[in-house]
Structure formats: structure tokens, C-alpha cells
Amino acid sequence: MQWTLPANPPFSLASVVRSHGWIQLLPFARQEGDEGFGYIRELAPDRAVDVRVTVATGGVSVEVETPLTAAEQDSLSRDVRWMLGLNQDLSAFYHLARHESKLAQVEEAAQGRILRSPTLFEDTVKTILTTNTAWSGTKRMVKALVSQFGVPLPGTSDRRAFPAPHRLAMTDEATLRNETRLGYRAPHVLALARAVDSGDLDLESCKTSDLPTPQLRKELLAIKGVGPYAAANLLMLLERYDFLPVDSWALKVVSHEWYGGEPIGPDEVEASFAHWGPWKGLAYWFWDWSYLAQD
């Protein structure tokens, strides 16, 4: 079955897909030409479906080969709206960006939305798996998690959904450490899965939280394995852009942009974008660093 979902203009599916390395992590799958994506979603226990999202007039087309109940279709529509930020209004950011040449492209290219997973649990696990490792390591660890614990599509064994919290909560640290090869991150991922599964931690409520960003940040920092960088990354996914995810790449590019390549710290990165106020995260994320990436 197939249906369409409207997006708040301006919208570009390709821009969202390209906004984040998340598209390279299972259970996302690239489509030809980055014009859409595939994603395997566990809609209910032991029920995984293959979702394809492509461009449609005024929004996106959602296609699933399996027949869905009305409730399942509603649930999947909510997922896709969240994953692509279809309802987001970035007009205030675009207004400011018009005066900055390094952001000249954002409005025309409809940049600003950031690709995310259907659940904050999945995004938190993936963010923890980006820390203190190369991107190749993140891809390897996510792939291992999905292949070992994810529910497979019917009739397949190699195409699986991202594991729900209860599936990870049932395993043990030694398995995650030695077989999934998460290394020292294993206890963090296990503790997170168990806290979410038991109800002690309601991560998904962060999506609609009214808490001020600094307070929400404190709650994210209370999760083991989530430090300043990871918390800022998650806040970006929660549409809170007032903290910067400062990693080694940020230190490098900001140093080259404004500090003549001299060694700098997180304070200098924050200071460089301070005048963007609540939009500083987006300004950093979509800044035209292309001339530096060619180094």
C-alpha cells in the first residue's frame, strides 16, 4: 500500500537524506540518487515491515508492500513525519541565513531538517556508538546490533529492524562487549536499553518536552555514555539548536575558519556561533565548510 504525507514548505527529501550520516546506518538504506530512502521498522513485536519513502508533490510518498491496519498506517505516518521533520517551520532561521554568505544555500536547497530515527532510543544508541570511534566503527557496531538483535523481515534473515529496547535489555554485557563488539560502550547501551524497557527512563517524552533546553540537556547528560558532544547531537535531533556538538571535526574546521589553524577548545567553537542564538546548532551544521573538506 502507498500513501502521501504533506511537508511544510520549503522541503527537499534529498536535503534531509543528505543532512546526516544516519542514512549510512542500518536499518536505513539509500535509494538511487539520494532521492529517498528505505527503512525497516518493527511496527509491533516480531512484525517488521520494509518502508520506502520517495518524493511526492508537496511532500513524500510512503510505500509498504505488506498490508497495514489503519492503526499501523497511522503509527508509520507519525514515524515518517518525525524522521523527516515534515511539520518543521524553519522560516526564522532562513531569515537570518539570508545575511550570511556561508549559509546562502540553505533556503534555496531547503536545508535545515536533520534525518532522525523513529525513536529517540535508537538515535541515542547510535549517538553513543559514534563516540570515541571512527565512522567505520560506528557503522560496524550498528550493523552488528541490528543483525544480532533486530527482527527480520518475513522470509528473510539478513534484513532486520533496529532492535527495540526489550530485545537489548534481555542480553548481557559480555555478549554486547565480545560478540557485538561494542567494547567499553556495552554497559552503557545495556543500561540504556534496560532503563527504557523498564519505564525508568521515558526517552520518547523528550520529543514533546516543554523543559528549557539546559534542563533537557542535564537529563540527557545523566545517561551513561552521553557527554557534552552526544547530548548536543541529541538536542539537535530534538530541534533544540542552542548547544553545539563539538567534536574533533568541529575543533578543526572552526580553527581553520576563524583562528588561523591554531589549536582551540570547545569554548572558541561556541563563541564563534554565539550570535546565532537559538539557531547556532543549525548554523554550524549547515555552514559551508566545503573548502576545508577538500584538505
Add this chain to the structure above:
DNA sequence: GGTAGACCTGGACGC
């Protein structure tokens, strides 16, 4: 509040 060292892995490098 700030800092040093440990954590774990893959990749680069030298032999």
C-alpha cells in the same frame, strides 16, 4: 570546577 588516565577498536605506519 578542572585535569589525568583509562576505556576499546581500527587504521596507519615501520620493521
Add this chain to the structure above:
DNA sequence: GCGTCCAGGTCTACC
């Protein structure tokens, strides 16, 4: 092929 070194954020212990 093997051993060594380093990069990548966070946590804990300590000052």
C-alpha cells in the same frame, strides 16, 4: 605478518 602508535568522547578518581 607483526608490533606499536594514535585518534576518537566519556567516565572516574583525584586535586
